[in-house]
Amino acid sequence: MAIVCHLKPCQSPVPSWLAKGDSTVCNRCKNYKSRSRSQLTNPASDPFADTVLDYAYNLAASGAIVVPDFIHGYNNSRSLIRQLLQRELGPAPKFALGKKNDDDIDKAVAQALARFLKTTRREHRKVSAPLAPAGANLRLIAKTLGFSAVEEAVLQFAVSAVREDMQELLDPIPCVGPRAPAIRIAAATGLDSEAVCAALDRKGPLVMSGLIMLKDHGDLDDRVRSDRRLEGIVLAPNLDAASFVDRFLPAAPSSSLVVEDFAHLKTELAMARNLLGAALEARRPGVNVLVHGPTGTGKSELARLLSGELGVPLMVAGREDSAGESPTAQERLRSLLLGNKLLAQSRMLLLFDEFEDLFHQNPFANHSTEDDDDGPKARTMSKQWFNLLLETNPVPTLWISNRVQGMDPAFLRRFAFVIEVGNFTTGQRRRAWTKHLGGDSGLPEADVDLLAQRFELSPAHIGAAVSAARLVSGGSLDRGTLETILKPAERILHGRRGAPPVFRADGYLPELVNTDADLLAVERRVQEWRPGDGAGVSLCLYGPPGTGKSEFVRYLAHTAGRPLEVRRASDILSMWVGGTEQNIASAFESALRDEALLLFDEADSFLQDRGGAHRSWEVTAVNEFLQQLEVFPGVVACTTNLFDKLDQASLRRFVFKIEFKFLRPEQSLLAFRRTLADLGYTGEVSAAVEIELTRIPNLAPGDFAAVKRRLTGRGKPASCETLLAELQAEVRVKSSSKGKIGF
Numbered sequence: 001m002a003i004v005c006h007l008k009p010c011q012s013p014v015p016s017w018l019a020k021g022d023s024t025v026c027n028r029c030k031n032y033k034s035r036s037r038s039q040l041t042n043p044a045s046d047p048f049a050d051t052v053l054d055y056a057y058n059l060a061a062s063g064a065i066v067v068p069d070f071i072h073g074y075n076n077s078r079s080l081i082r083q084l085l086q087r088e089l090g091p092a093p094k095f096a097l098g099k100k101n102d103d104d105i106d107k108a109v110a111q112a113l114a115r116f117l118k119t120t121r122r123e124h125r126k127v128s129a130p131l132a133p134a135g136a137n138l139r140l141i142a143k144t145l146g147f148s149a150v151e152e153a154v155l156q157f158a159v160s161a162v163r164e165d166m167q168e169l170l171d172p173i174p175c176v177g178p179r180a181p182a183i184r185i186a187a188a189t190g191l192d193s194e195a196v197c198a199a200l201d202r203k204g205p206l207v208m209s210g211l212i213m214l215k216d217h218g219d220l221d222d223r224v225r226s227d228r229r230l231e232g233i234v235l236a237p238n239l240d241a242a243s244f245v246d247r248f249l250p251a252a253p254s255s256s257l258v259v260e261d262f263a264h265l266k267t268e269l270a271m272a273r274n275l276l277g278a279a280l281e282a283r284r285p286g287v288n289v290l291v292h293g294p295t296g297t298g299k300s301e302l303a304r305l306l307s308g309e310l311g312v313p314l315m316v317a318g319r320e321d322s323a324g325e326s327p328t329a330q331e332r333l334r335s336l337l338l339g340n341k342l343l344a345q346s347r348m349l350l351l352f353d354e355f356e357d358l359f360h361q362n363p364f365a366n367h368s369t370e371d372d373d374d375g376p377k378a379r380t381m382s383k384q385w386f387n388l389l390l391e392t393n394p395v396p397t398l399w400i401s402n403r404v405q406g407m408d409p410a411f412l413r414r415f416a417f418v419i420e421v422g423n424f425t426t427g428q429r430r431r432a433w434t435k436h437l438g439g440d441s442g443l444p445e446a447d448v449d450l451l452a453q454r455f456e457l458s459p460a461h462i463g464a465a466v467s468a469a470r471l472v473s474g475g476s477l478d479r480g481t482l483e484t485i486l487k488p489a490e491r492i493l494h495g496r497r498g499a500p501p502v503f504r505a506d507g508y509l510p511e512l513v514n515t516d517a518d519l520l521a522v523e524r525r526v527q528e529w530r531p532g533d534g535a536g537v538s539l540c541l542y543g544p545p546g547t548g549k550s551e552f553v554r555y556l557a558h559t560a561g562r563p564l565e566v567r568r569a570s571d572i573l574s575m576w577v578g579g580t581e582q583n584i585a586s587a588f589e590s591a592l593r594d595e596a597l598l599l600f601d602e603a604d605s606f607l608q609d610r611g612g613a614h615r616s617w618e619v620t621a622v623n624e625f626l627q628q629l630e631v632f633p634g635v636v637a638c639t640t641n642l643f644d645k646l647d648q649a650s651l652r653r654f655v656f657k658i659e660f661k662f663l664r665p666e667q668s669l670l671a672f673r674r675t676l677a678d679l680g681y682t683g684e685v686s687a688a689v690e691i692e693l694t695r696i697p698n699l700a701p702g703d704f705a706a707v708k709r710r711l712t713g714r715g716k717p718a719s720c721e722t723l724l725a726e727l728q729a730e731v732r733v734k735s736s737s738k739g740k741i742g743f
Contacts (some may be wrong), residue, residue, distance in 0.1 A: 062187035210334030293421035425563035432459035542643035543660030546702020680717035
């Protein structure tokens, strides 16, 4: 006669092998009530203990775990199948007794599981909710995001699936075909498979929240995976909606800069501010602004400044975890998806930094995927999905990138507005130095000018340098300390390049320029030029080395109060096809944006006569320059020592062609006296020295500068005779090196 369990709602037949003596309470119920949270797992440290055992039972009851075929995969003491049977049959079930080898254990486990499933009639169980805090936190997350009960159950399963024991349970289960994940999750949770399939729709709330990732291939735990950051969140004590949002979307701090710091982008800033403000007011979807430019140019500060101008918070997609590890590109994009879900009805902006990582790592295929053990999957992000994101995102978003090369034009076309942030101009750096130094720094104005010209860094770097200098010097400031602090930062950002030439207005003498041109007329023309005045001003300065061509252009920029953009051969010439042309175009674009005077130093390196060209790029480089020069509305100057080598068509396009010659005798004497004064000599120049000076041929301002550098630091004033001898030696070396090639 069968024994019947008297506990409600069980009242199931109790076979003799399952009953304990004459008890009318089956071991299943007794163990389930008294030992379900037994020594097998510690609920205080594992709130999912019973949840995952219920998943294991439902998968076995549904036939997903084939008995006995798959049992050999679950025969270790930590497997959920073994724990399930121990929970139901007792801590020392009969199948584990007296078995000496794996085959016997496999067979015993299979038989015990088959008998157990038979007694339960393979009816699905309602899955136990995880204990606190996990269960409460999952309910909070689902409520915050407006998930349905089915979507919450799927999220709970995905969070559980990252466990090692769940992966061992799921790995042997086939999961092939587009509907297989939904069918298997429905079997584990006891839900309707069609409802689960709808919850896993790629355009549905659960997947579009970014908390769930889908893949087309792999085991079940690979094809439906939760964001790894959820593992810590669901176990966090006292979780609330605000801390949940902050884990994925921290608020950006206020900008340390003001609008005047981006004076070179005043038009772009005004347009972006108006666009984002209108989008927030109208709740217009699909509004995205791309901010791109080199590292250290203040792109993040600009984004924070825009949010401050609009008076709305700026939420950053992704933040570092508790170990300080930065989020991956995939995690930042999932945070962005979550932000679009959570903030759709709020007056906020989203920020996605390092946008280029999405393309260099190719992290998403068919909307989303995940790295495997060997690194990022070599898949291409779904263009259709990403285009849809840029067209439908409900929260206006700022995207920041250090470079846009290699990005699909289909993506770039979908940005409502694009801001290119170039390097800060000398004038802007000068304002930043004045702002951070304050009025009582004691640093001479000349030193501030030199620092602004010397270090091509952002206002943020300048502010950090001033703070560090005050700290190490006890509050006082000097140029030497600031330069020591700034040099390593500049090397990191710009490489080990030479310092840019610094123009010293107090040391420049335009009287030392020997030319037949009316330099005052040229200076007035440059000073009077204003953006929008029509045709630009172009100059070609040619002559022997050292005659002051480049320095005169710096003088023009100084007197006109305009920044100077200098491009040398190393900045223009590229080893890549089309690279030289791109660099030429970029130089003109940058100068136009910053209203700067553009200088091409040693322009003969890429402006050689096309008639003697041997390579196609030599022709295309000249063509590109001529096309840019023809329409450039600003001020551009080219210097060359090889005037006769320049392309004749390019020469016709210059408004001013000015030859710089060697110094006249009276100019040589003026330069001689000025150099002596700079070296500390206070006496008169004798007539004999003056006569000898006039006999030195082909003297140039550059010769005096070279000799001055050589004599500086000797510890005593230089005499007239010493300076004269050095100049004679300098000219002899210069003359003897003409026409010689080699070392």
